[in-house]
Amino acid sequence: MSVDAVLARIDQDLDKSLERLFELLRIPSISTDPAYRDSCRAAADWLAAELTGLGFDASVRPTDGQPMVVAHYPSRDTANDGRVLFYGHYDVQPVDPLELWNTQPFEPAIVTRDDGSKMIVARGAADDKGQLMTFVEAARAWVAETGGLPVPVTILFEGEEESGSPSLAPFLNAHMDELKADAAFVCDTGMWDRQTPAISTSLRGLVTGELTITAADKDLHSGLFGGAARNPNHVLAKILSDLHDDQGRVQIPGFYDGVPEVPAEVKAAWDALDFSDEEFLGQVGLKKPAGEADRSALEQIWARPTAEVNGMIGGYTGAGFKTVIPAQASAKVSFRLVGSQDPAKIVDAFHAFVRERLPADCSVSFTSHGASPALSIPADSPVLQKGREALRAEWDVEPLMIGMGGSIPIVGAFRDKLGMDTLLMGFGLDDDRIHSPNEKYEKTSFHKGIRSWARMLGLLAN
Structure with a gap:
């Protein structure tokens, strides 16, 4: 019919x-x-x-x-x-x-x-x-x-x-x-x-998880302990800032293993599309691609892996102000994967990356929320x-x-x-x-x- x-x-x-x-x-x-x-x-x-x-x-x-x-x-x-x-x-x-x-x-x-x-x-x-x-x-x-x-x-x-x-x-x-x-x-x-x-x-594949940095055994008064006690917020922020270099590349060792280059003919077809980085980002109030500096926004989205910080929690976050040094600080982190990147290896490499940057008096725990390959x-x-x-x-x-x-x-x-x-x-x-x-x-x-x-x-x- x-x-x-x-x-x-x-x-x-x-x-x-x-x-x-x-x-x-x-x-x-x-x-x-x-x-x-x-x-x-x-x-x-x-x-x-x-x-x-x-x-x-x-x-x-x-x-x-x-x-x-x-x-x-x-x-x-x-x-x-x-x-x-x-x-x-x-x-x-x-x-x-x-x-x-x-x-x-x-x-x-x-x-x-x-x-x-x-x-x-x-x-x-x-x-x-x-x-x-x-x-x-x-x-x-x-x-x-x-x-x-x-x-x-x-x-x-x-x-x-x-x-x-x-x-x-x-x-x-x-x-x-x-x-x-x-x-x-x-x-x-x-x-x-x-x-x-x-x-x-x-x-793209996906790895999601959380990390929690712990220092003191309780929240501390910043007037009594400020400067002397380790602040997990500082530690967490430093570790997360180390994830990328100034060119937007992820710094976890082995992260790019299994990441292929886009074939020339495919990249040429993408380049021929009527796609503007500025127009794409402009619809959400942004202007410049923030990922790998040598890649277009389209290639970053379709063919490149990412490391993203999806949320950060530490200390007092309610109304007004409370002068504490928190005992713990946490972050939710995700990785988008491409090619043959191995989710299990990415998890292990990230955990090692964090542990290598832990200062004295700090410990870290991890929670996984799932992983799947590209x-x-x-x-x-x-x-x-x-x-x-x-x-x-x-x-x-x-x-x-x-x-x-x-x-x-x-x-x-x-x-x-x-x-x-x-x-x-x-x-x-x-x-x-x-x-x-x-x-x-x-x-x-x-x-x-x-x-x-x-x-x-x-x-x-x-």
Whole structure:
């Protein structure tokens, strides 16, 4: 059957698709806050009910944390040649600071700009409810127009992506046979710009952790002990400042082992893109790239490793003033990895780097929050070529093959545990303000995202 009738159905039912998205956006499924545990369950129940209504064998699966939603079309008991797996997450980030929102974060609204373009504003609009619903609505259109899906599909929605996915690996280990498919789709990615779709062909790895420097056995009065007692804030600041040299290179020994140079032809293609460092940074009030001095901002994001300090705590941080020398000071640190950098070796090297800089009367402890390697998608992957064809047909431009500065550990898990390549095809934009107040998702991204997935399903049937 021609996909044209399915696309016409999507256009006809767009308002209803938006209504359903708004229902999901109204559920405050904040996974990291225990106060919202019931809301996370409500979001999972809502999705399972929607998928059941489309003919999926759908269920909510308990975990030690937030539940998973698993759905199969047709039932997993039938022959499943050519089955694909679609992954998304229904949980969202906290909304603070609430006073910076222009609308209520869980009361979705469509905002029209001066140029007439429209955006959906709500927490989770882009990350990831709007994105996952593009696939659900594409499936809905196929079922409504043809009575079924053109290929067997399994859907996995998790509820802890925004809080580190602690239940995901155990769940995959326990359900490997059920979740295996020929290929996986992940929509938690973006476009190059409003007119140009993209497929992300590489992801940086991620190492996260905390370190705590301890000196005295209690907080000290700075008038009585100042100058004589070691201050952990000073020690921590000095160690963290040593992470980079004046040119922005990370100074941990062996850090760049396994970091490849970008191939000349790939770098030439990136250089040909209409990308401005100043415009990219200008949208967040900055001007100059701050990483490795000899690399463009685009190369820094897509192809270079990083060492970042994500938070620092030490001493009195409340209102007013308290003259203490703290007994402890802590920092949250993360590393983005590329190429074949080994996460375990990075952790060990960082720990050694810190210990070598500890002065007398100080000790350090470390807490790990997870580690995953970088990965890339083979250029000759058949599903990648189908994705390019679907995007080219829908957007009427050649889609870009780009790198991705973020990390999506599920992609590595799909490769290592289930033996599947993953197509990273989403419709977010850099200015969607994910994790920030006034998160938004373009109405065009939602509409054409649905149409793109509908085309993709049709191509997979061929």
